[in-house]
Structure formats: structure tokens, C-alpha cells
């Protein structure tokens with residue numbers, strides 16, 4: 001029998017690393033090209049929710065995640081700029097873990113399994129030949145409409161939360177705060193800037209909330225970890241189909257789900273899991289590259305497309321400030337609202 005053909009993965013985020021680990025477990029040679037280095041902070045709510053948790057279990061990664069310091073999140077509460085909601089039990093528990101620890105733990109596991117990591121170098125080729133997988137994360141938004149989305153995140157201590165996840169809505173966007181281990185919290189926000197609007201002089205102020213808001217009060221005594229601050233712009237939140245891509249893609253490289261769902265990391269794990277068997281079959285010469293690509297893309301589209309549509313609707317609600325008060329009322333009074341918003345977006 002001939003040796004398995006190698007797989008090259010461009011992007012060592014969650015999707016690329018998970019795929020790399022799963023391929024190495026099947027004895028497939030795998031190389032990851034990563035522009036950055038580990039460990040590193042990422043703009044992320046650090047709240048893992050959805051079917052990706054089962055993918056992690058099936059891929060044998062639950063223990064690694066636990067050992068990296070993950071904690072369970074069982075409750076969430078909504079806040080507007082002027083009102084506080086009450087804590088609700090989540091229909092299904094989520095996991096919270098710092099990306100600094102998560103990406104690094106996955107990277108170490110990939111290397112332990114004999115994967116080759118080429119870090120600190122950006123892959124410049126845009127043509128992806130056979131054997132190459134695109135796992136480079138979100139595509140930068142091309143000029144589109146009048147809105148620009150950007151994300152910010154910082155970790156902090158000395159913050160007492162009313163729930164494992166707090167979602168604070170404001171006119172410019174929303175900020176999610178979740179509990180991490182070791183007494184830390186992650187503060188992460190998604191914001192919208194309309195074309196022609198000036199960028200805020202100090203973007204970090206957006207994470208602290210408007211004066212008088214429950215968010216401002218919550219973070220009043222926070223001790224921020226300046227080294228963890230990061231920002232990302234050019235986000236495209238328009239759903240895309242995997243089948244429309246000419247290459248094999250996993251994770252955000254397919255499409256980005258609105259972060260409010262806390263489901264993007266889950267989609268990275270799920271898409272990596274869906275890609276493993278077809279890529280292994282190609283590597284062993286059982287199917288063509290195009291067959292592998294079509295199989296992976298069809299499976300991802302089938303699994304993701306409905307949730308992407310619901311997530312988009314939820315995102316629009318979150319960014320319509322006239323609906324914040326009715327939303328908070330619904331969140332506080334209707335279990336059906338919680339269940340629907342939760343189940344349909346993951």
C-alpha cells in the first residue's frame with residue numbers, strides 16, 4: 001500500500017488545529033502554516049456553545065480542554081444600557097476557556113502527535129492546490145454596505161457577575177462578559193460603525209460601557225489585563241455557502257456566524273470533524289480531491305445553513321436599540337424566547 005498523501009492546512013486557529021490533530025490520529029501527515037505564534041490572545045467571547053462540544057468529545061479532545069482550564073457556564077443574563085435582567089439557566093451548558101490557553105493546548109497536542117507546525121509565517125499563495133485546506137479564519141469584509149463591524153476584547157479580574165455569561169446591549173453594539181477560571185473574566189464586544197462616523201478616540205472605552213449603565217457599574221472596580229487587549233475589524237457577517245468556495249475550507253474560512261450566538265468556535269470544531277473522513281479518504285487514494293471537497297462542503301452547508309439564518313435575525317435584533325427593552329422583557333418572562341433563540345442558532 002502506498003504512503004498516505006500529506007495534507008497542508010493554512011491557518012492554525014481552532015479549525016486548523018482540530019483538523020490537524022484528527023488527521024494525525026489517523027496517521028495522515030499534516031502540516032499547519034500559521035501566521036502568528038502561540039500562545040496569543042484572540043478577539044473572542046471565549047464562550048463555547050453548541051454541537052461543537054459533542055465534536056470535541058468524539059474527537060477525544062474533551063479532557064485536553066478540561067485540563068487547559070475550561071469551566072462550565074450554566075446561566076446567562078441580559079442587560080440594556082439602563083436596565084438589568086435576571087439570570088436564566090441555559091437550556092444546555094456551555095464551556096468557557098481563554099483562547100490564550102485553548103489554542104496553545106491544541107497546538108501542543110498537534111505537535112505531540114507528530115504534526116508539523118510552521119508558525120510566524122503568513123501563507124501568501126491564493127491558489128489552493130490539491131491537498132491544501134483553507135483554515136485561515138474570517139475573510140476580510142470587502143467594501144459592502146454602509147456598516148463596518150469590529151470586535152474588541154480584554155480580560156479582567158475583580159469583577160463579580162450575576163450569571164456565568166452577561167450580555168450588555170448598547171447603542172453601538174453589545175459586550176459579553178463570561179467567567180473564566182482563576183478568577184478572571186473575559187470582556188468582549190462587537191460594535192458597528194456606520195460609514196462616515198468617526199472611530200472612537202479610545203476604543204477600549206466601548207468595552208467599559210456608557211456612564212450610568214449596568215455594564216459601567218459591573219466593571220467599575222475591574223483590574224484589566226492590558227496585555228490581553230486585542231481588536232479586529234473588517235468582519236463580514238453575511239452567511240456564505242461552503243459549496244460556493246473553490247477550496248476545501250473549515251471554520252470561519254467558510255463563513256462567520258454572528259458572534260452573539262457563541263457558536264463560531266463550535267462551527268470550527270464541527271467543520272473540522274466533518275472534514276476528517278473525506279480528507280483521510282483522499283490521502284489514502286480512495287476518492288478524488290474534488291469528491292472530498294464536495295463531500296465536506298455539502299455536509300457543512302447542511303449542518304450550518306439554518307442556524308446561520310436564525311443567527312442573522314438575532315444579530316439584527318441585538319443591533320436595533322428600540323427593541324432592546326422589549327427583548328429584555330421577553331428574555332425575563334418567556335422561556336420559549338430563550339429556548340428558541342438558543343436552539344435555532346446552534
Ligand SMILES: Cc1cc2nc3c(=O)[nH]c(=O)nc-3n(C[C@H](O)[C@H](O)[C@H](O)COP(=O)(O)OP(=O)(O)OC[C@H]3O[C@@H](n4cnc5c(N)ncnc54)[C@H](O)[C@@H]3O)c2cc1C
Pocket residue numbers: 010011012013014015016033034035036043044045046047048049121122123124135136137138150151152188189190232235250251252253259261262263264265266268
Ligand atoms: C467579537 C467576536 C466575539 C466572538 N465570540 C465568540 C464566542 O463567544 N464564542 C464562539 O464560539 N465564537 C466566538 N467568536 C467567533 C470565533 O472566534 C471564531 O468563529 C473562531 O475563532 C473560528 O476559528 P477558525 O479556526 O476558523 O479561525 P481563527 O481562530 O480566526 O484562526 C485562523 C488562523 O489562521 C491564521 N491565518 C490566517 N491567514 C493566514 C495565512 N495566510 N497564513 C497563515 N496563517 C493564517 C490566523 O493567524 C489565525 O490564527 C467571536 C468572534 C468575534 C469577532
